[in-house]
Amino acid sequence: MAGFLGRTGYFVHETWINIRRNLTLTVAAILTVAVGVMLVGLGLMARYASTNALGRWQGGVQFEIFLEPSIAGGQIDALGQELRNHPDIERIQYITKGQAFELLEEMLVDEPELLAEVSIESLPSSYRVVPRFAEGELIESLAAQFRQRPGVYSVETGRQQVDAIREWFNSFRWIVLLMSIVLAAASTMLIFNMIRVAMFARRREIEVMKLVGATNSFIRLPFILEGMLHGLAGGIVGAVAAGVLRNHVEELFGRSEILAFFRSFTVTSSQFNTAILATVIMGVVVGALGSAFAAGRFLDV
């Protein structure tokens, strides 16, 4: 242990010399790692955010069963009872003709002449149904079940919208994942090359080290540390960038009315921390992989 501690100074010194020697290459590698892992971080946050948003809509995702205006009171109650007892239904809300008119009044507040055309009696009463799970298929099958009931005028679901959003997010996640894989591969190769150059620059030292009996791991360690350090630096830069971008985007969603829809796309602070940590770790892993490959490949004993 004492020997190892004694050697730590040596490793730190050697690693520092390597980094100083290839400053431009170092910066290029760090920035590539940073962009790559930033995308990983953002992708992860987007994933959390979409899950959170879809989860939140789960409570709100519902369908509405509109009843015939001529439906008898007994039929309304029977239908309500059936809905309440249905295992796939979480809760329901009955909207009377009067409440429907009030909602319409709110919607048409700027168009009183249009409202004047509508009488309370002509509006259908309805049941708003919240299913237990926000699964599009479940909602659709429930809707189909109740569409055929006597006294039901129509059933309207929001499935298409939710599915479209889900699909959009899925493809977004795939694109981000693909881009981060490509960039992670590019960063690994860049670090691989950088370590190769560093080893070439120090080939005389390496030759002497082998000559006097330094072990392979001893020779390789400073180079691997160097790669990991680049990865760590890139990871930190990437994580900071991802954090800044996240704040910026959330602020934008909060401010803009057009983007108000996205307000439910938020990440909790623990999810944010996880994403940031994953970003930094990803950087270190990329650095370690690139340098370990190079150190293993270009050190033949």
Add this chain to the structure above:
Amino acid sequence: MIRLDNVTKIYKGETRAVDGVSLDIKKGEFVFLVGESGSGKSTMLRLVTAEEPATTGQVHVAGKDLSRISSGRVPYLRRNIGSVFQDFKLLPQKTVYENVAFALQVIGRPKNIVTTQVPAILDLVGLSHKQKSFPDELSGGEQQRVSIARAFVNRPLILLADEPTGNLDPNTAQEIMRLLDRINGTGTTVVMATHDQTIVDQMRRRVVALHAGQVVRDEQHGVYE
């Protein structure tokens, strides 16, 4: 200390650099390997340091059969062998002291060993006053002395020297030989590949002559030709 049993080394499937050599070098011996360029001297040294594996036959160094030791053990084998070259192989950006200390640091020797051994060995090779100089500030003979100090600082059992006087004038070469002789006097086995007839004839040590990879002469107190 070093034993070769019917060793053959073939490069790239055709060149027979060493061809069926058997040789036994005892502890504390001083052996000259002589022969023209390409006769297999350097290859023999590289077989001993396990830089090259033998194609057939066995190489034993310090009681170890090199064909049986794993690549992970090779560095530990090399700690028993000091190597000196014609071109010195010093690190230009390190001082004399650092060049010698480097050999101890990279095998994980503790700091107190480094700070006592390095000055002692620099004293032995007569370069105490130049420990802060860089290699390019030294003469060829001085550089070779640094390289010998580096090879010997870990007190190896064996010292291999490949044309150590090849780049030096006759007087400086004599100095280097006196130094190698002193090191041999401490019990270290010295094997030196050389073209230098004057030195071989003067020292009167064991001479192993190689030709086309084969031992053509092996004399206890030999001369160059």
